[in-house]
Amino acid sequence: MAKYQYHYCPEGIESRYYLLVFNCENVPFLPLTDYYHDCIGRVDKSTALSYLKRLLPFFSWLDQFSNYQGNRVQWNDPPEAIRVIVEDYLMNEMGCKVREKDTFRFVNRTSKSPNTVNHFLSALKSFYKSLIRLKQYNYSNPLIDSYAILVEYKSQTEGVRKDKPRMPVEAGTEDAIPHRRLTDSYFKLINEEWQPKIIDDPYLPSQVYQAGKKVNWSLREVVIARILFETGARASEVIELTIGDYRSRKDFQEASTFNKGSHGKRVKFLRFSKDTVKLLMRYINKERVQYDELQRIFDALPSEAPIFLTELGTPFSYEAWYYHWDRAINECEIKLNPHKTRHWFVTTRLREIYNTSKTEAEIKQRTNELIKYIKWKNADTIKVYEHYFDEEKHRESHNQMLENMKKFENEYIEQKKNKRKKKPTQTVLENIKDVEIDAEIQELLDGLE
Missing domain, CATH: 1.10.443.10 (Intergrase catalytic core)
Structure with a gap:
């Protein structure tokens, strides 16, 4: 399959374009070229390039396999055509399941789907934002659910009194609306939460x-x-x-x-x-x-x-x-x-923190220092790494328990071989009623029965 590709401007050539995108016929394709350059300054170059890379396979597919009402779809067709072929691409090329919901679509990744589905949708949404801003796309953004925004806005502004706007917060007559970001995407990826990669190879x-x-x-x-x-x-x-x-x-x-x-x-x-x-x-x-x-x-x-x-x-x-x-x-x-x-x-730094800290308080303090250093917008990101190390700690203690079990098993076999009996190491209580047991421990013991 012929592919869209990009090339940097050769040395010694003067051009207003730092990078050029070429279509399947190796002809310069200005919409993606202009999009990339519009991104520069709005996002960093690495993000702009990663977005471009996510769009190239889609545009290659668009030229050769897209079909809407018997015709090939162009990138500048009306939103209804773009939405249909994006849905087709998600299902047939990215292995996703797409389900209709009100005025938008739910997208579920499957075992066949790549990890880049969300990145692709973000890139395509960004592409149409840019082309609308550059006055090259003459419709509303097909990746945005305008109706959902309108409904959400109305719910945020209508008060409990019929046909009346909401009273100001200071009035105290209406419950405050919890702040949350409006989700304006037409394709909404569900059951999808970003997880950092745990890379634990010291070499x-x-x-x-x-x-x-x-x-x-x-x-x-x-x-x-x-x-x-x-x-x-x-x-x-x-x-x-x-x-x-x-x-x-x-x-x-x-x-x-x-x-x-x-x-x-x-x-x-x-x-x-x-x-x-x-x-x-x-x-x-x-x-x-x-x-x-x-x-x-x-x-x-x-x-x-x-x-x-x-x-x-x-x-x-x-x-x-x-x-x-x-x-x-x-x-x-x-x-x-x-x-x-x-x-x-982060993985290596946390391992050092867990291995050298003497108390939980010290672990917490040094972890907070790491969060401040790494400048995460969401401090909860660290929890994924902490979960990894909690599992590691469990594995270590569990391995120790298994080693002890093996040790006692070998001791028992040796005793049988030598036909010697060893006094039990555990203490047998003659009268359990005389022993006072903590309530929480008793509750644990009861639960083990």
Whole structure:
């Protein structure tokens, strides 16, 4: 099947497009090209690229297999046609079950469905938002259930008095409406909750570093990979660091950086090892100097200068970096997108907390410190990792119990072999009535009968 694909603008070619999307006939396809560039500045480049990648298979399928009332569907057809073929794509290409509900559709993933269903729906919704904003799509967004928003709005504004608006909260005459976000999606994914990936392989960073060595990573790629594993940062938060970000911290092992949604504002810091600091400074003062237009070393660089440069002397980008990352990952034959380094960091950091903390209070305090460092918007994310370690603790204690059972079993067999009897180690109470038992323990004992 012919596929939509994208290519970056070749070096030496002047174009207003940094990236071009080509359709199945290898002809430039401007709607997706314009969409990508409209995303830049609204979301970070890595998110824009990930959205684009989710849309390419859909548009390839749209051109070759879509069918609505006997005709191929175009991306700019009316919403009713788009909704029908999106539903068809979800069921036949993504293995989902789709169920009609009022003015929208419930979508259920099955065992055949990829993990990217929600990402695809978000990307398509974003695509039509952009094309409407760019005045290239002349209808309402087909991925939005406008009727549901209208009904929700009316319920939020109508008061208990017939045909009267709600009284203000200060009046105290009507119950307050609990705050909740309106769900405006036409396709609503149900029974779907994001779960972080638990990656618990202590040798994972070493595997990646060795793979990078095999594909001839430069010092630039080595430093970025080490910072990713050592800090739990997102790739863009490392790649776009400036000299000023590093200088702004009083500790030479730290750098300030932005967070997802902070719009470039430096709201958190990264902390990495002394070995990585040495490699970073070697990169800045030797490898980077070759590509800096004025061959400046660290002390001569202005604070706004990017730490990482391309061979052309331009700021290094996520897309340019990902090419090198992808080559290394393919070399070591593991599936590892860059974001999983963040999950690896959290898993490893929590294991250290659980192994070294002496009390539950200490675990709680250090876990809260980790949440603040990682800058999660929802602190409940940590619960998934904690659940993992609770299970691990149970496995450890259960294994100890099994070892003890095996030990006593062997002792018993030895006793039988030697025909020696050993006094029982447990104490037999002659009169149980004389023993006072705690009420909670008694309740437990009763429940075991």
